[in-house]
Amino acid sequence: MYLPPQRRGGFGAWISRKLRAAVLPVLFLGTSGYFVWHAVHGERGLIARDIRQERLQEARAELAQVQQELEAVERRVAGLRGDRLDRDQLDERARQLLNMVDKNELVVPYESNRRLF
Numbered sequence: 001m002y003l004p005p006q007r008r009g010g011f012g013a014w015i016s017r018k019l020r021a022a023v024l025p026v027l028f029l030g031t032s033g034y035f036v037w038h039a040v041h042g043e044r045g046l047i048a049r050d051i052r053q054e055r056l057q058e059a060r061a062e063l064a065q066v067q068q069e070l071e072a073v074e075r076r077v078a079g080l081r082g083d084r085l086d087r088d089q090l091d092e093r094a095r096q097l098l099n100m101v102d103k104n105e106l107v108v109p110y111e112s113n114r115r116l117f
Helices: 011-041 046-079 087-098
Strands: none
Touching (some): 011 046, 046 087
């Protein structure tokens, strides 16, 4: 003899079962979403990493420029040392500091942003 399954509680019990079944997946998805959002937008996320990489490239470019300027200044200073005195460079530097030229010299002005050395 066949007996149909008994219904317990009707529609309210059905909703309760579905809600209990959905709690863990919803909790898992919420937690996963939290970590994914922070992996992209967080302090050490993907966007912050790209910004740090751009800043690092800018800093390296600035470092290369400053190193070139330092080498140029070191070369000029080496020419003014007592043991290896470069008379032309000493004369050039003295004229530049004193703002003087000889009578028979020609002065060619140039823009201040276009350095000769």
